[in-house]
Amino acid sequence: MARPTIADIATQAGVSKGAVSFALNGRPGVSDATRERILKIAEQMSWRPHSAARALGASRVDSVGMVIARPARTLGVEPFFAHLLSGVQSGLSAESISLQLLIVEDTAAEIEVYRRWASEHRVDGVILVDLTVKDPRVDELKALELPAVVIGGRGGKGALASVWADDRDAMLSIVEYLAALGHRRIAHVAGTPIFQHTQRRIRALRDAAPRLGLVDAPSLTTDFSDAEGAAITRKLLSQSERPTAIVYDSDVMAVAGLGVAMEMGVSVPGDLSIVAFDDSILTQLMHPALTALSRDTFEFGRQAAEVLLETIADPGAVINRRTADPVLTVRESTAPPT
Amino acid sequence: MARPTIADIATQAGVSKGAVSFALNGRPGVSDATRERILKIAEQMSWRPHSAARALGASRVDSVGMVIARPARTLGVEPFFAHLLSGVQSGLSAESISLQLLIVEDTAAEIEVYRRWASEHRVDGVILVDLTVKDPRVDELKALELPAVVIGGRGGKGALASVWADDRDAMLSIVEYLAALGHRRIAHVAGTPIFQHTQRRIRALRDAAPRLGLVDAPSLTTDFSDAEGAAITRKLLSQSERPTAIVYDSDVMAVAGLGVAMEMGVSVPGDLSIVAFDDSILTQLMHPALTALSRDTFEFGRQAAEVLLETIADPGAVINRRTADPVLTVRESTAPPT
DNA sequence: TGGGTTTGATAAACCGGTATAGCTCCTGCA
DNA sequence: TGCAGGAGCTATACCGGTTTATCAAACCCA
Structure with missing residues (x-):
């Protein structure tokens, strides 16, 4: 017998298909003794429900x-x-x-x-x-x-x-930490503005800026790609008043940003602090390893x-x-x- | 009518369920005219097969x-x-x-x-x-x-x-390139030896070594982790006769290896050439960007x-x-x- | 003109489960 | 003693398709 069906089990146990179905699904309708017997037979025949059949009957596909x-x-x-x-x-x-x-x-x-x-x-x-x-x-x-x-x-x-x-709290924990270190020029390389979480992060930074005494806290949006992350970083670091810290919305962009800093001779963390809004093996592989927000x-x-x-x-x-x-x-x- | 079934279509078209099934599956049994009519009705009712029902009948789940x-x-x-x-x-x-x-x-x-x-x-x-x-x-x-x-x-x-x-050819293309550049001490940081592709790469290197005049071409196996990749690299670069080129079996290990080289003051590619046996954004983000084998x-x-x-x-x-x-x-x- | 084959279609069985109506027997209680 | 009620189980319909046996009508060619 290739794949046993509940009909086979029913025959073997000398009961009806319905009884077997009840027993196997742990619902009332059979005595404990019968249930036990059916379960044992099903087990030894190594029966498993046919997903399609079950889906058709129970209108639920698991x-x-x-x-x-x-x-x-x-x-x-x-x-x-x-x-x-x-x-x-x-x-x-x-x-x-x-x-x-x-x-x-x-x-x-x-x-x-x-x-x-x-x-x-x-x-x-x-x-x-x-x-x-x-x-x-x-x-x-x-x-x-x-x-x-x-x-x-x-x-x-x-x-x-x-x-x-809570993206807002997360962003706050980052900028409050940076502010406590003494940073007042913090830039935010954000993701795509169409994402809700991007918006929440941007808003959180903007709202917190006055309270933390930040003189400049721009959020610059990107498409999340390493290319745009690098481009924005290059622009930020070329300004006369460059930021002393940059928060990146993804680990990939943070790594790209780190690359730009090195290429421009900006030392991290000496001249620039970097934080990634996502942790991964990437952030750990870098030199210096990146401070990052870890989510479970x-x-x-x-x-x-x-x-x-x-x-x-x-x-x-x-x-x-x-x-x-x-x-x-x-x-x-x-x-x-x- | 929520989800139309072929029975609905059959009623609408004034034919039997079977005829509808034939028509929808493009198999003989109905005239072209009828088929056309059935297809049109199915289309306008926006009928789609119920996957479970089809799976049960045709014993194939797509x-x-x-x-x-x-x-x-x-x-x-x-x-x-x-x-x-x-x-x-x-x-x-x-x-x-x-x-x-x-x-x-x-x-x-x-x-x-x-x-x-x-x-x-x-x-x-x-x-x-x-x-x-x-x-x-x-x-x-x-x-x-x-x-x-x-x-x-x-x-x-x-x-x-x-x-x-062909892993063998791939490995050859790497070492032949390195040999042509003049490298004679090439090390191979391999993956887990239980993988067949790891074995093939190791064998390819070993077989090619004499022909290319390599004085030393060890393959060192790892668990593919960045940690082991880094550890092995550290060991290789600590030898008195260190390799002038290292081939890594994955991009992650190559990046880890690059980190170790930088940390030990070994310049890449000046003192050490690095090749990754897999391409990705990772290899491109690095400074220097890594030479890598690209597979489609x-x-x-x-x-x-x-x-x-x-x-x-x-x-x-x-x-x-x-x-x-x-x-x-x-x-x-x-x-x-x- | 008639027997055999092809064509177009139908009805019904089937896939392997679930859900439900209904039947039998046993128990409890007035 | 009689009857309501529940436990335990069976028989059967059903889910929405596919497939097969069957059949009537049309077609083909001698």
């Missing part, structure tokens, strides 16, 4: 999806997604739910994927990343009635469930999975879970200004 | 799997997997087949996943990476009768289908997907496809020895 809309070439440098993925999987594996991952070029393609997934019943829910200002995906998912959880960024006016960390990305993913499963179970409740605050890991790239 | 067995923390630094994934997806999307991705800790867990996938009919086939010497996964997949394709490394004695690049990882993935689909269609044929050879991208980290 699978969730995640789409990453970024050009592949900018992806993968950052361990962010790898860690996030592992975390998500760890949160799902307990319920033995599988994950569909898709990398696409842009948001339009991403929405197309959601439509397809919904109409083909391929996933029970999805996890969203990189929430933008007025994100079109939110309405789309609402319309599709596809359970979803947003990672990093509250879903807006009670729209979608979310798992988020794995845990982030795990919680997202958890919240998504709860949302699937009860689409009514909109959960907004705040995760642990990121912490600043101080390394060699920060020092008092000279 | 989904393939890929398991990566590496600790999450070492993952993601290398763009390798991100590019590979994109490539695989691009190869699959044409047939609108989805990809299940799983990151696990070790091979035992990976095999467990294959067993589950097979018994639950969750995938039609799988893609294998990081083939080891005497890889236990090969036999396991054979036993499970799960179609598979191996990436990077011939599947062995006609075992599994594969997509591979995206294309690699695309071809793997293609071969897998062919293998699923005809499990008898064992395809071994060789992809384009990697090319050496020369940057600033290599020069003639002084």
Whole structure:
């Protein structure tokens, strides 16, 4: 017998298919003795549910999806997604739910994927990343009635469930530390302004600047690429009044910035302090090693999975879970200004 | 009507369910006129097949799997997997087949996943990476009768289908270049010896050494981590007769090695040439930028997907496809020895 | 003109589960 | 003693497709 079905188990146990289904799903309808017997037989036949059959009957596929809309070439440098993925999987594996991952070029393609997934019943829910200002995906998912959880960024006016960390506090912990070291000219090389988290970081810096006595605290936006990170850095360091500290919104840009500083003969941390808004092996490989904000990305993913499963179970409740605050890991790239 | 089924289409078109199925799958059994009519109705009802229903009926789930067995923390630094994934997806999307991705800790867990996938009919086939010497996964997949394709490394004695690049030629192109520059002391910081590609690279270097007149060409194995890469480099550069060039099996180790050289006051490329056996943004961000071997990882993935689909269609044929050879991208980290 | 083959379509079985109506037997309580 | 009610189980419909057996009508050629 190749792959046993519940019918085989039923025959073997001398009961009906229904009884076997009850027993295997731990729901009432059979006596403990019978349940025990059925489970034992299923075990020794090494039976496993046929996912498609179960999906068809129970209209639930035990699978969730995640789409990453970024050009592949900018992806993968950052361990962010790898860690996030592992975390998500760890949160799902307990319920033995599988994950569909898709990398696409842009948001339009991403929405197309959601439509397809919904109409083909391929996933029970999805996890969203990189929430933008007025994100079109939110309405789309609402319309599709596809359970979803947003990672990093509250879903807006009670729209979608979310798992988020406080970007504002994170930015504050960085600039307060720099200010305490004595820095008054702090520049911020930000990411794309369409991302909500970019906006929150920019606002946090602007709001804190007066209180901390910063004379100049510009936020300059980029596309997150190393090229733009380097270009902006070059511009900043060419000014007559150059900043004494730069905060980068990603580890890749911070590394690119460090390269520019070295090339221009600006010593780090002597003449310039550098902080990366994301930690990774990259920041540790550098000389000097970069001070960076560490987030527990794995845990982030795990919680997202958890919240998504709860949302699937009860689409009514909109959960907004705040995760642990990121912490600043101080390394060699920060020092008092000279 | 929420989600139309073929029954709805059948009613609308005034034909039977069977006729609709034939029409939608482009198989004989209906006249062209009827087919046309059915397709139009399906289109305007925006019908899409229910994946589970189709899987149950046709015993094929239109989904393939890929398991990566590496600790999450070492993952993601290398763009390798991100590019590979994109490539695989691009190869699959044409047939609108989805990809299940799983990151696990070790091979035992990976095999467990294959067993589950097979018994639950969750995938039609799988893609294998990081083939080891005497890889236990090969036999396991054979036993499970799960179609598979191996990436990077011939599947062995006609075992599994594969997509591979010639590691031997690649290594030769590196050392021949270094030898031509005048290097005679070349060290090789290799990966884990259990990987087949590591073995092939080591062997290639050993075989070429006499012909190129290398006086010393040791291959030192590591676990691919930046820590070991740095440690081995430190050891190599502390010898009285230090190598004038080092070939690293990964970009991360090369970067770590560069860091050690700088820390020890060994100038690159003046006193030491460095080559990475893998290209990425990392190698480009460095100062000096690293000479690296570039492989078309995206294309690699695309071809793997293609071969897998062919293998699923005809499990008898064992395809071994060789992809384009990697090319050496020369940057600033290599020069003639002084 | 008639028998055999092809064409176009239908009805029904089937895939492997889940959900539900209904049946039997046992227990408890008035 | 009689009856309500629940436990334990069976039989069966159902999910949305695919596939097969069957059949009527059209076609072909002698």
